[in-house]
Every structure is written in structure tokens, then in C-alpha cells.
Amino acid sequence: MSKNEELQKLKEEMEKDNSLPLKKSDTNLVFGVGDPESKILAVGEGPGYWENLKGEPFVGNAGKFLDQLLTSINIPRGSIYITNVVHHRPPENRDPTPSEIAAYGKYLDEMIKIIDPKIILTLGRFSMAKFLPNARISSVHGKVHRVNWRDKEIVIIPMYHPAAALRNGEVMRAEKEDFLKLPQILENIKDKESKEKVEQMDLI
Numbered sequence: 001m002s003k004n005e006e007l008q009k010l011k012e013e014m015e016k017d018n019s020l021p022l023k024k025s026d027t028n029l030v031f032g033v034g035d036p037e038s039k040i041l042a043v044g045e046g047p048g049y050w051e052n053l054k055g056e057p058f059v060g061n062a063g064k065f066l067d068q069l070l071t072s073i074n075i076p077r078g079s080i081y082i083t084n085v086v087h088h089r090p091p092e093n094r095d096p097t098p099s100e101i102a103a104y105g106k107y108l109d110e111m112i113k114i115i116d117p118k119i120i121l122t123l124g125r126f127s128m129a130k131f132l133p134n135a136r137i138s139s140v141h142g143k144v145h146r147v148n149w150r151d152k153e154i155v156i157i158p159m160y161h162p163a164a165a166l167r168n169g170e171v172m173r174a175e176k177e178d179f180l181k182l183p184q185i186l187e188n189i190k191d192k193e194s195k196e197k198v199e200q201m202d203l204i
């Protein structure tokens with residue numbers, strides 16, 4: 001089965017799951033969008049008004065700003081995969097609770113397993129906390145963190161949430177700088193991987 005087919009199957013499972021705590025008669029499932037073959041997965045917080053309406057993550061103001069940030073480093077939105085920690089809109093756009101995040105977590109974990117990204121960009125503190133539970137976003141944003149995730153190393157790069165940047169000039173400045181650093185970080189990760197491959201070949 002291709003990654004697309006596996007994701008479609010997972011989406012269908014989620015659609016049938018009536019135990020999901022934010023699923024209401026007026027909420028749509030906002031599963032994820034983009035290229036499942038990408039090495040980069042971006043994980044936000046949860047759908048807002050426009051995302052719920054369109055069934056796609058990051059299509060409102062925060063999403064437009066995210067698109068601008070990606071464009072500034074020549075990464076088209078469609079070339080990465082984008083999802084959230086919860087996949088139904090929390091009422092009045094409130095923060096998702098720990099038990100809601102846990103309930104959707106099994107599906108996010110499955111998505112990560114299927115996509116198998118090398119790099120996860122966490123957008124905001126809720127997705128950061130999944131991988132770096134003790135970190136403070138003000139200290140770790142824009143930096144590379146290698147975590148062992150289900151026996152596999154994944155690079156986590158915590159970013160401020162684009163909506164936080166739209167609300168605060170200082171965060172906006174940091175967010176733009178962090179995104180501008182990304183191409184070099186991606187290059188370094190690629191270099192490290194090729195070096196490791198050569199070292200492995202030398203051992204054989």
C-alpha cells in the first residue's frame with residue numbers, strides 16, 4: 001500500500017471513531033494535507049474556524065502566514081505534509097486539553113509512522129510538548145533537537161505558532177529568523193546522513 005493509501009485508510013478509521021472527544025455535529029475532520037513522501041512533517045495545534053469549514057489544516061490567517069514563511073525559503077506548502085495534534089476544532093478555538101491531545105495522539109502517532117519523516121517542525125507549544133515535554137518554546141525555538149521516537153531518530157525543530165507571531169512583533173521577528181535558518185539546517189542534516197552512510201559502508 002502506498003503512503004497515500006495508508007493515510008486514506010487511517011482517515012476513514014478516524015471518521016468512524018465516535019470516541020474522539022472534539023467530534024461534534026458541527027465539526028469536520030481536519031486530517032492533514034500535503035506530500036506524504038516528504039521528509040518534513042509540520043504539526044500544529046488544532047483546526048480553527050476556516051480549517052473546520054474547509055477540512056484542511058492551516059488555511060486561515062495563521063495558515064496564510066505559514067505559507068509566506070515557507071515561500072520565503074522556497075519550500076512550497078504542497079511539498080511538505082501538514083497536520084495538527086487534534087483533528088477537530090476545539091470550541092471557541094480554546095486550547096486542546098491534555099486528555100483531548102492524548103485521544104487524538106494515537107492517530108497522530110500512526111500518521112508519523114506512515115509518513116516516516118526525518119524532520120518534524122512543531123508549530124506552537126502543544127506539538128512541541130509531544131516530543132520535548134520539558135522544553136520552553138522561548139528557549140528552544142529554531143534549534144535542532146534529535147529525539148528517539150519509537151526507536152528511530154527524528155529531528156525536531158520547534159517553531160513558534162504562526163498565530164502567536166501574528167499577535168506579537170517580537171515573536172514575529174524570531175519566527176521569520178527561525179524559518180530563514182531552516183535551509184542551512186536541512187543541508188546540515190543531509191550532510192550528516194550522507195557521512196553516516198559512508199561510515200556504515202566503511203564498516204562493512
Ligand code: URA
Pocket residue numbers: 044045046047048051056057058059060062063084124163
Ligand atoms: N492553527 C493550528 O494550529 N492549526 C491549524 O490547522 C490552523 C491554525
